[in-house]
Amino acid sequence: MSRRVFSARGDHIESRRPVTVSRYRGITRLNHWVTAASLIVLLVSGLALFHPSLYFLTGLFGGGQVTRWLHPFVGVLLFFSFLLLFLQMWRLNLPRPEDRTWVSQIGDVVRGEEEKLPELGKYNAGQKFVFWAMSVLIVVLIVSGVMIWQEYFPDLVTIPVRRWAVLVHALAAIAIILTFILHVYAAIWTRGTLRAMTRGTVTGGWAWRHHRKWLRELAGRGESGPAK
């Protein structure tokens, strides 16, 4: 059949009446949620060590020593987990000409006036932003994190470098938390999105409204049953 341009392997029309579209395979969803859980643990444990007023959060993990021990390991887990996601998603997150239009009309996006926007593939520019921001920040965090990982890499870098690393780690962490908030909020605000990562499917209307090119490509393939 023809080359996929707007969809990933495994994306397909799940049922026709009503239309539901399979957006994420089970393995991808699991991958996402592992990543998400890691990130949440990291941001909670990281914030606990970031600001005294949040130190009480270490109690969630069984105290400061455990928190200090756990955080970097979860960081490594997140890194590899996200790496898998990255490998699955990076192609469809490459920028396309319509992204520019989408961004320039961000006001329409916020107002929910999507009919004014161009038709999109599987991801809009906002989602792509989150994807790339996450990718870059996670790399920054893992690199700076290893530099300050006292238990295993105490002498990896000099203390002046370590001071920069700890600052960069903090800044990147703030950025990734902001990105995370954006991601979560967008998923909630755009109703019908969450099920893509829970049940794996979205409604046809959701797909039509937000990712019409993606839907068109799947429909054009005529795939109406479970994947063979």
Next chain:
Amino acid sequence: MNIDLSRRGFLKLAGAGVAATSLGAMGFGGAEAAEQARVRAFKLASMTETRNTCPYCSVACGIIIYSNGDLKAGEEARVVHIEGDADHPTNRGTLCPKGAALKDFVNAETRLTTPRIRRPGSATFEEISWEEALDKIARALKDDRDANMVLTNDDGVTVNRWTSTGFLAASATTNETAWLTYKTVRAMGIVGFDNQARV
């Protein structure tokens, strides 16, 4: 026994010229009970103090041994800490890196705890009782002395010397041990007698 300490401290910290910065000056005068001790518990509380002398060099620094248990009261005692004696005129409480670690000498892993014998040709020491060890020594001494004591020299002069057994005395034993050693060695006629002062 004049073991009583003169608790006269040296008011002037020897030469540092630092007139006693006293506890009071540092705000430790009226110690109030702290609600919750944050610092490490002071480890010498309730230890037995004993005056002693560092056994290393001949500066003979005064030391205080802090032990767990009181020998004078007939108890078993174990050394927990050793520190310079601030009342001692020479060292004024100071100690060198050897003296400051004297506890490690007393409690060294290589301290001997039992008599041992190495038999001719053997590759190991084996334990032996004090009785057996001492009897063995006495027997060997008697036999060697009887066999090799030189009573007269070639000119017939009485010389009464024993050269086939030698004794090296220590450098850190007490005068009293030294005297008892001297008596024993000299009475037997040993002339191969020396101590660390030679080197």
Next chain:
Amino acid sequence: MTNSWTDIKNTDLVVVMGGNAAEAHPCGFKWVTEAKAHRGAKLIVVDPRFTRTASVSDYYAPIRPGSDIVFLMALINWMIQNDKVQWEYVKAFTNAPFIVKEGFGWNDGLFTGYDPEKRDYDRSSWDYVLGEDGYAEVDPTLEHPRCVWNLLKEHVSRYTPELVEQVCGTPKDRFLKVAEMIGECSAPDKTMTSMYALGWTQHSKGSQNIRGMAMLQLILGNIGVRGGGMNALRGHSNIQGLTDIGLMSNLIPGYLNIPTEKEPDWQTYMSSRSFKPLRPGQTSYWQNYPKFMVSFMKAMWGDAATAENDWAYHYLPKLDVPTYDILRMFELMDAGKVNIYFCQGFNPLLAFPNRGKLTSALSKLKLLVVMDPLATETAHFWENHGEHNDVDTASIQTEVLELPSSCFAEDDGALVNSGRWLQWHWAAATPPGQAKHDTWIMAQIFLRVKKLYEDEGGVFPDPILNLTWDYADPDEPSPEELAKELNGRALEDVRDTADPAKVLTARGKQLLNFSQYRDDGTTMGACWIYAGCWNEEGNNMARRDNNDPDETGAYPNWAFAWPLNRRILYNRASADVQGRPWDPSRKLLEWDGQKWTGYDVPDIAPASRPEEVGPFIMNPEGVSRLFTRGMMRDGPFPTHMEPFESPIANVFNPEMRGNPVARVFASDAEQFATSDEFPFVATSYRLTEHFHYWTKHNRINAALQPEFFVEISRELAAEKGIQPGASVRVWSKRGEVRAKALVTGRLKPMQCGDKLVHVIGIPLHWGFMGAARKGWGPNSLTPFVGDANVETPEFKAFLVNIEPATGEAVS
């Protein structure tokens, strides 16, 4: 030490040469920093290495190991040339005015009377001209060409700053600066102290090194005064005590002597010992020798020593050689002539020279008995530790007994410090396991031997059977009982010699001091110089009053100092001929018209009139000796002698090797090397982090200095391609070691004439037992030869070679 540690604070100038006080005696060195801080005193260090002492010095001068006599004689020469002499002191308190016999002289590095066959001098010409009255002739004007002063002047004239530069490698300007600083101390109100240790003794002419400085100190008027003196910093906590008590081949407690074969009877023995005064009115304190000797014999053998049997003189061994010192014993052992050897708290395998020979010798013993708190290398000499002790265990037939003894923390008793203080200490801990006090061990050995003689009879059992052993518990005599024997006790009432009706000390009581010792058998006392340590006033060694009137540093009521609680020896010399202190601000004693008063116990009879009685009462001259007559085997003045292994020929006599009268055993002579094969000078020493071979058993000390290393200059490292921290192989004609290389700017090559001399420093703290990493001591390399007078081995100057180590193994 003539003075005490605390007295050093009174000095104006400290000269550390032949020692490294900051490193080896840090807490004693405190008093140097005190003198610096409070008197503005200066510190000079003369040493082959820039030591830790040098790091806090005001002036440092390098010197080639083994060339100290040249430096010292040149200092004396400079003082004489520049009139830096304390003239009144020299004239009145030294033998400078004494006239010397015509026959005495010096030529080609040798004094008159040398016999190369015997390797000995005929010393008969080295003496004073005696008048018909039996007194030595003197010329108080010092004009007589044969007076000691003029002979000395001539003797030292050869030692110029140029010679110093050529022989010692000390730059001339450095020498001159040192001389200037020292010269200031010839003023009566300036004093200098000499602090030395094994850097001077461990040479084949060690005694002469010390003589050299003692002479300089006399010329500057620095003996007997506060802040002055000759201060030998003794190495171990009680080698002073063990020497005082005579635990040496030829000694009896209190520096009396074991007789020789030439003294078959008491009268002969005594005749050469109670010296008559050599000048009118002098004390010549050794005239009391019989009192000390008889009291000693009574302490040993009690009722068995009687006037009739010459105090059991025949119980004493008579020596056929000067001493059966350690070196001789190991020589005999190696020849198979020793069967049993005891090591009580002593580790000869690492402490004596030429370890290969020591191992060979120990392997020929039948029985080796080691009593020690720690597992020593000596006790384990038969155990194979790979390259660190590569012996053939199975072939060694020596039986070894290792007996666990207690340590300082576990016994009561006294130790004698370098300043002659007898300080009592108390046990604080229980000995571990079955470890026992040395007193118990010695008593057990003795009682068992005695029992065998009682039961079986045997050869000459009398001195054993009659040895005094009246202790409450014969199995373990108490320290108190033994200390009291050392002090001495009245066997009969001791009466005043001037007034026989007056009982000074009643029968059975402790003697007050040695003035109560008697030669008629009515007193016993083991060690006369200790008398007073435990008299009827109690245990004076346990005194703890640290009051110091006027802060002189004397601490007269702290413990007990021998003799007679005297803190500074020769202290009468602190005052001028009339008895006025040389420096009123540093008064020690003064003559009040009737008697001597002051801060110390006078080293003279308290009522001796100053103009009549000389201050050096032990000498028959009454004065000190710049010229030692025949008392030293290698010369009445120090003369330059190279070490036995030297890169440079003796500048006075290229044919002369080492000390011409030092005893050398034939097999050892073969093992002396030349600089063709072994071009580098090595010297051995202690580091501050360790105490000999003991502290390597301690975790903390092992951590502070964990592994054997040698120190070399950057220049030598570059020449040999040695990287800092790399392994090197160092070898001499007698053995080899592997060590880490510590490359430093603290050692610099020295230009001695046309020869560039590199020095390699070899610290001595490692072996194959204990907590530190396994290593070697310098004694794997050092030559088996000792000082001509006292047989202290030449550990401070010998020849080695060095190269980067290839691989770990050393054969």
Next chain:
Amino acid sequence: MTTDANLDSPRTAVSNPPVQPMQANLGPGDVVRASAMPDLPPPTRELTPVAKLIDVSKCIGCKACQSACAEWNDTSPEIEHNVGLYENPHDLTPDMFTLMRFSEYENPQTGDFEWLIRKDGCMHCADPGCLKACPAPGAIVQYSNGIVDFIHENCIGCGYCVTGCPFNIPRVSKTDHKSYKCTLCSDRVAVGQGPACAKACPTQAIVFGTKEDMLAHAEARVEDLKSRGYDNAGIYDPEGVGGTHVFYVLHHADQPSLYSNLPEEPRISPVVQGWKGVTKTLGLAAIGAAAVGSVLHGLLARANKVSAEDEVHAEKLVEGSESPTTPEKGVV
């Protein structure tokens, strides 16, 4: 043995330690600053500032301080190798709170060789970078007498103190994952004793007392050194960290870096200041704002919902009634 509580000896830094039970005299009421505890209650009293003075010119490098430190604190420094240096252990470790550092210096002015030996260890800064960086509440405290102490029960082993310290002092244990450094023997000071190192120091190159006394003593020492030709002798009590409660007398105070790289102008790194200052505040603010903003937007703004119409379009598309290819212009 005297164990009388009423000792007549002046209880100075150099007197013998007591054995009678004594109440520790440094407690929570003396804490003026504690890590990650911005709202610490004010101290109940004000102690006189203390200080340890290290007179480098009197130091003989004997390591008695190291030995006494390990002995007193019951640490067990590792037995390492010799790597061609006198420093042993080779660096500060969790078991070695102080270290003699040796540097060789050829003085170009005098032509003399000098062996400069410096005792390294915690400086007890008035403005401690470690405390600033530490995220664990109460793991690092500063008492009103100036002692900066690590409270190990609270330490989490993150190593931020290492990052914060301008002198490279704290070391985190591989065993118990807690950070260690010189405590200035707070346990001894709490019963009126000086630190173990100062007690041991044979030449009293290390002395302890009130900071005022120590400064006066230091000035006298500087005078002595100047009289011996060390024109640049001086006190190292760096202002950049607010002064320190361990400070030095140096013969070459103009060149502290000669002494095994003693920092010329130590201060808490601006990077650390930035991290623990503006980043912490603005970061949390931004996160808070974003969170609040989203919630507000969620409440106030209309959600983006899929309409029934959209579903119909989708069905049609899937049924094929709408073109599967994307039209040129994406407006329906």
